[in-house]
Amino acid sequence: xxxxxxxxxxxxxxxxxxxxxxxxxxxxxxxxxxxxxxxxxxxxxxxxxxxxxxxxxxxxxxxxxxxxxxxxxxxxxxxxxxxxxxxxxxxxxxxxxxxxxxxxxxxxxxxxxxxxxxxxxxxxxxxxxxxxxxxxxxxxxxxxxxxxxxxxxxxxxxxxxxxxxxxxxxxxxxxxxxxxxxxxxxxxxxxxxxxxxxxxxxxxxxxxxxxxxxxxxxxxxxxxxxxxxxxxxxxxxxxxxxxxxxxxxxxxxxxxxxxxxxxxxxxxxxxxxxxxxxxxxxxxxxxxxxxxxxxxxxxxxxxxxxxxxxxxxxxxxxxxxxxxxxxxxxxxxxxxxxxxxxxxxxxxxxxxxxxxxxxxxxxxxxxxxxxxxxxxxxxxxxxxxxxxxxxxxxxxxxxxxxxxxxxxxxxxxxxxxxxxxxxxxxxxxxxxxxxxxxxxxxxxxxxxxxxxxxxxxxxxxxxxxxxxxxxxxxxxxxxxxxxxxxxxxxxxxxxxxxxxxxxxxxxxxxxxxxxxxxxxxxxxxxxxxxxxxxxxxxxxxxxxxxxxxxxxxxxxxxxxxxxxxxxxxxxxxxxxxxxxxxxxxxxxxxxxxxxxxxxxxxxxxxxxxxxxxxxxxxxxxxxxxxxxxxxxxxxxxxxxxxxxxxxxxxxxxxxxxxxxxxxxxxxxxxxxxxxxxxxxxxxxxxxxxxxxxxxxxxxxxxxxxxxxxxxxxxxxxxxxxxxxxxxxxxxxxxxxxxxxxxxxxxxxxxxxxxxxxxxxxxxxxxxxxxxxxxxxxxxxxxxxxxxxxxxxxxxxxxxxxxxxxxxxxxxxxxxxxxxxxxxxxxxxxxxxxxxxxxxxxxxxxxxxxxxxxxxxxxxxxxxxxxxxx
Numbered sequence: 001x002x003x004x005x006x007x008x009x010x011x012x013x014x015x016x017x018x019x020x021x022x023x024x025x026x027x028x029x030x031x032x033x034x035x036x037x038x039x040x041x042x043x044x045x046x047x048x049x050x051x052x053x054x055x056x057x058x059x060x061x062x063x064x065x066x067x068x069x070x071x072x073x074x075x076x077x078x079x080x081x082x083x084x085x086x087x088x089x090x091x092x093x094x095x096x097x098x099x100x101x102x103x104x105x106x107x108x109x110x111x112x113x114x115x116x117x118x119x120x121x122x123x124x125x126x127x128x129x130x131x132x133x134x135x136x137x138x139x140x141x142x143x144x145x146x147x148x149x150x151x152x153x154x155x156x157x158x159x160x161x162x163x164x165x166x167x168x169x170x171x172x173x174x175x176x177x178x179x180x181x182x183x184x185x186x187x188x189x190x191x192x193x194x195x196x197x198x199x200x201x202x203x204x205x206x207x208x209x210x211x212x213x214x215x216x217x218x219x220x221x222x223x224x225x226x227x228x229x230x231x232x233x234x235x236x237x238x239x240x241x242x243x244x245x246x247x248x249x250x251x252x253x254x255x256x257x258x259x260x261x262x263x264x265x266x267x268x269x270x271x272x273x274x275x276x277x278x279x280x281x282x283x284x285x286x287x288x289x290x291x292x293x294x295x296x297x298x299x300x301x302x303x304x305x306x307x308x309x310x311x312x313x314x315x316x317x318x319x320x321x322x323x324x325x326x327x328x329x330x331x332x333x334x335x336x337x338x339x340x341x342x343x344x345x346x347x348x349x350x351x352x353x354x355x356x357x358x359x360x361x362x363x364x365x366x367x368x369x370x371x372x373x374x375x376x377x378x379x380x381x382x383x384x385x386x387x388x389x390x391x392x393x394x395x396x397x398x399x400x401x402x403x404x405x406x407x408x409x410x411x412x413x414x415x416x417x418x419x420x421x422x423x424x425x426x427x428x429x430x431x432x433x434x435x436x437x438x439x440x441x442x443x444x445x446x447x448x449x450x451x452x453x454x455x456x457x458x459x460x461x462x463x464x465x466x467x468x469x470x471x472x473x474x475x476x477x478x479x480x481x482x483x484x485x486x487x488x489x490x491x492x493x494x495x496x497x498x499x500x501x502x503x504x505x506x507x508x509x510x511x512x513x514x515x516x517x518x519x520x521x522x523x524x525x526x527x528x529x530x531x532x533x534x535x536x537x538x539x540x541x542x543x544x545x546x547x548x549x550x551x552x553x554x555x556x557x558x559x560x561x562x563x564x565x566x567x568x569x570x571x572x573x574x575x576x577x578x579x580x581x582x583x584x585x586x587x588x589x590x591x592x593x594x595x596x597x598x599x600x601x602x603x604x605x606x607x608x609x610x611x612x613x614x615x616x617x618x619x620x621x622x623x624x625x626x627x628x629x630x631x632x633x634x635x636x637x638x639x640x641x642x643x644x645x646x647x648x649x650x651x652x653x654x655x656x657x658x659x660x661x662x663x664x665x666x667x668x669x670x671x672x673x674x675x676x677x678x679x680x681x682x683x684x685x686x687x688x689x690x691x692x693x694x695x696x697x698x699x700x701x702x703x704x705x706x707x708x709x710x711x712x713x714x715x716x717x718x719x720x721x722x723x724x725x726x727x728x729x730x731x732x733x734x735x736x737x738x739x740x741x742x743x744x745x746x747x748x749x750x751x752x753x754x755x756x757x758x759x760x761x762x763x764x765x766x767x768x769x770x771x772x773x774x775x776x777x778x779x780x781x782x783x784x785x786x787x788x789x790x791x792x793x794x795x796x797x798x799x800x801x802x803x804x805x806x807x808x809x810x811x812x813x814x815x816x817x818x819x820x821x822x823x824x825x826x827x828x829x830x831x832x833x834x835x836x837x838x839x840x841x842x843x844x845x846x847x848x849x850x851x852x853x854x855x856x857x858x859x860x861x862x863x864x865x866x867x868x869x
Contacts, residue, residue: 017097018067026054031207032062036070038203039063039143039175043167046188047179049207051361052319055179056084056147057091063143063175064119066096066103073142073175077122080153082108083285083313087296088147089113089122091319109455110512110519125155130455132162133405136170143175149188150180150354152389152417154399161414162406164192181361182354184386191415214326214360214369219244220376228331228348230597233265237374241329242272244372245307249276252370254324255299255306259359261331261348264489266309273307283310283320286485287508298322312355319365326363328356330375334387335394345597350375353383389418396420398457400428401437401444405452409442434557434624435462454523460484463555464520471547477520478502479551481513483594486609493583495594495611496548548611552592553621559593560618561610562650568604569593572622572648576604588612592621615652622647630657632665634673638732639666659730667719667727670735674718679711681735682722688741693778694762695744700781701802702761705749721747761802769795769857782807789818789835790846793855796825810835813843813861828853 023029028049038045049055056077058067065072079085089106096103105114106122114121123131125146131138138144146160163176178188189201221240228234245258256278260266266282273280283295295308298321308320312332332355333346351359356373363369373380391399399420403411409429411420432438437448437458444452451461460480467476482499488509491498502513542550553560561569561577569577569591577596579586590613598605619626625648632641641661645653674681684692698706707713719726725738748755762783765773770791777784783801786809798805798821810819810827818835821827832852840848849855 019095019097022095023054023058023067026058028054028058028207031205032059032068035059035177035205036062036068038205039177042203043172043174044176044192044202045178046185046192046202046204047177047207048185048204049179049181051181051358052365053207055181055207056088057095059177059179060120060122060145061092061095061104063145063177064103066119072119074118074140075120075143075145076128076138076141077120077145077147078125078128078156078159079122079147080125080151080156081285081313082124083292084148085122085124086292089120090296092120092122110515125153125159126455128159129155129162129402130453132159132166133402133452136162136166138166138171138174141174143177145177145179147179148181149178150182150184150386152387152391154390154394154396157389157391157416157418158399158402160191161411161416164415165406165413181358182386184354187417191417214364214371216360216371216373218373218375218377218380219247220379221374228261231262231264231333231346231348233261233331233348235268237329238265238268239272241327241374242269244374245269245273245327246276248325248327248370248372249278249305249307252325254367254369255308255320255322256325256327257308257310257320257323257362258327258329260309260311260329261333262311262346265329265331266311269309276307278305278307279303280307280309283308283313285311285313286488291508295320320362321366323362323365324367324369326359326369326371328359328371328373330356330373330379332387335390350379350383352385352387353380354386356380356383391416391418391420394424396424396428397431397459400425400442401432401448401452401458404432404438404442404444405449409438409444432458435459437462453526454520456480456484456520456523459555463551464524466554467547467551468524471542471550473521473524474517475547476551477517477524478513479548480520480555481516483552483555484516485509485512486595487513489608493580493607493609494585495552495592495609496544498609499544499548545612546614546617549590549592549613550617550621552594552611553613553617556593557622557625558648559596560613560622560647560650561591561593562618563589563591569607570650571605572618572625572650574649577607578604579607579610583607585610585612590615590618592618619647619652630662630665632657632661632669634669634676637673637677639669639673639730641666641669661730663727666730670726670729671718673732673735674715679714679740681732682738682740682743683736684740688739688744690764690778691741691744694758694764695747697778697781697783697804698758698762698802701804705752705754707747707749709744709747717747763801766799766801766806768792768799770859771857772859776801776806784809786811786817788813788815788859790858792824793847793849793852793857795857796828796853798822798824812839813846825853 035045035047047055047059060075060077061067062070063073064075077088079088085106085108089100089104093100093104098104100106101113101115102117104120105118107114107127108124109126144163146156149156149160160178167174167176176192178192180188185204189204192202221237225237226234241258245256248256260269263284263286266284270280270282281295283292299306306322330351331348332351334349336345336347360371363371403409403414408414429438429442432448435458436445437451438444451458451465454461454464456464460483464476464480478499482495482502487498487502491501502510558573559571561571563569571577571593575598577593585591591610592613593607593610595608596605628645631644632639641657643655643657644651692709695706695709699708722738722743725743729735729738748758762778763776765775766785767773768787768791772791774785774787777786783804783806785799785806789810792810798808800806805822807820807822808824809817812818818839819827819831821831836848845861847855847858
């Protein structure tokens with residue numbers, strides 16, 4: 001080991017037994033001197049260290065002076081996951097030969113193992129945020145190391161932004177290191193120095209990895225595999241993953257780590273591997289601590305090979321001893337949020353290239369390894385580079401409350417790599433305003449500050465504070481703890497039944513639930529006034545269904561749902577909801593939905609967990625969505641007028657209004673009907689149609705001031721030209737009696753006097769040489785004059801309207817088209833002869849002179865002309 005990393009005097013004073021042989025194997029040791037120098041000179045740095053180099057374990061010990069000859073410091077290490085916190089603390093304690101809680105400790109929500117002698121404390125980023133909001137100066141802390149920044153968890157991004165702010169305003173002496181396993185360090189370096197210290201971006205210290213390398217194989221699935229959607233993954237794909245695991249076990253030695261998107265896929269894949277000659281173990285955040293510890297300790301000497309089926313928790317921070325093989329499904333779960341309906345969901349998506357590289361690094365940490373990717377090389381080339389930052393896709397209600405309590409409600413002044421989406425922030429502020437956590441300007445209220453101190457999402461904090469005085473703090477805390485970490489699926493979808501199961505349960509979930517209940521009871525007391533533990537409250541005698549329903553409805557008022565006659569439920573947010581087949585909740589008139597998700601392909605949300613509710617509680621919990629009034633709208637082809645009392649989208653009472661409906665509302669409904677169904681709702685006589693065609697022609701030929709009479713323009717101005725008849729109409733039949741032609745005349749340019757020139761510019765009829773007055777057809781855009789050929793004899797110049805030559809349709813004596821021309825003179829010279837030769841034999845009684853330009857126009861036959869002569 002580098003002499004600068006040999007045990008310090010402080011290490012011996014605390015009876016540390018440094019495991020130098022293990023520390024010597026960690027490649028990051030070569031970068032530590034440069035990192036310490038950067039910290040001394042600039043107070044901040046970015047550490048780039050590939051997976052397995054020791055950044056999570058050796059670096060904090062060196063920063064604290066537990067190894068090496070550096071100064072003694074109190075170091076806070078922030079990890080994104082509880083499992084990583086415990087594992088890192090346990091590993092560092094082992095490296096210095098102590099128990100966890102002595103020189104090295106940890107804190108996660110509801111559990112702390114640290115004492116006065118603790119120099120390195122590992123915490124979740126959530127715990128770090130809580131400490132920052134209680135004590136922004138982080139009194140007693142010298143250095144903060146934010147690990148795994150590249151994962152872009154929302155809490156980690158927020159914590160880094162707050163810490164940059166603290167260094168700029170309160171604690172310039174606070175050391176800050178951002179550690180990343182990926183190479184995108186320049187952005188972090190700029191972010192850490194948003195304050196102008198004159199030194200440019202923070203130093204970037206790079207640790208070279210000394211992994212053993214891995215052989216990479218692509219094992220694409222067979223044709224016909226359907227892509228995942230929501231949380232659904234094609235069972236055929238999981239069979240392919242299981243087959244790849246079997247292939248890898250036959251080909252390679254050592255333990256195998258298989259990455260899967262979620263706990264459901266882990267359980268199903270474990271079933272498919274039940275007969276392999278290996279111990280199949282799950283690894284995920286909800287696994288019991290004993291199971292997690294067993295996996296992370298490694299294989300016992302002489303023990304069976306292990307197949308570890310893991311979610312993304314094993315991508316970084318954790319080393320799983322003995323692993324030589326990685327099988328990567330290539331899938332990961334990401335949060336999605338429907339802000340309009342307040343529904344969150346998980347989407348199963350392909351991993352990014354950065355995540356795939358992270359997973360690959362798990363295989364070659366201790367020896368040469370093998371990696372099997374369950375996708376093709378073509379798909380590998382199409383991967384996005386980095387995962388979506390959580391701030392871009394998640395519910396931002398908790399974030400919005402944190403930044404409001406921090407004093408920057410818009411987050412505009414915070415050092416964030418990605419700004420929060422405006423729509424998501426607006427939705428979050430709407431929720432916070434409704435529960436009294438922020439004021440109209442988005443600033444945190446006293447109630448909001450109290451909520452933030454509870455270490456809960458704002459919705460759950462509201463439910464705990466408001467329900468405790470009514471049902472007792474203990475019972476409120478028990479239900480909130482159930483909502484805080486969703487119970488296992490085997491507990492069922494009935495929240496009250498799950499509550500009873502958690503009380504009985506001896507499983508890992510039950511233990512975590514009871515610990516969280518105790519934490520919440522303490523937190524309410526620490527956060528300020530509230531019910532005492534065990535206090536009954538006004539509703540102390542209420543049954544478990546009623547208590548579960550009240551607490552859930554207070555937490556998620558927009559998910560209060562009423563049963564529909566046709567089946568399923570309707571939430572007050574407007575989303576439909578359905579229960580699993582055979583659920584006992586199906587008969588409930590009202591539900592308070594605790595967990596539901598809706599993918600983009602689903603018309604309704606799937607209810608995972610809910611409680612029975614009564615209408616009175618529903619009205620109270622979602623009271624801010626209550627409304628009463630007249631509703632008049634166009635529906636099913638006519639005006640429907642009702643007096644409605646509603647809770648959001650749920651109609652509580654309905655009474656027909658009939659003639660009592662307000663005329664203004666009826667008018668708007670009729671206008672909506674015109675927009676939906678068009679102008680055919682009006683009575684269009686022949687004269688009205690022709691007037692509209694004449695006006696359309698003038699608009700095209702002359703322009704202003706002649707009105708636009710297209711469908712779009714007339715519908716847009718319907719409230720203008722259909723008055724006053726429209727205000728007197730009450731239903732569809734009244735529209736059908738409305739004279740469109742008379743109404744249309746109101747649009748003529750009366751004010752300029754041009755209206756009087758309508759018949760001059762676009763006459764209904766034109767007198768032709770025979771004396772007949774022939775109607776002009778404006779329906780085709782260009783005016784058309786259809787007239788018998790003999791009636792036009794002697795006319796050389798084509799008639800015009802508004803300066804536009806009409807298109808003359810010259811008809812045979814039988815009224816059939818003989819020729820079409822816009823230039824009569826040319827037709828008499830060049831076209832008439834062929835028409836004459838074709839038709840005079842067919843119509844011998846009609847005149848067909850040699851020279852039509854000088855002939856007498858006529859409407860009659862030659863015989864009648866002779867008698868008249």
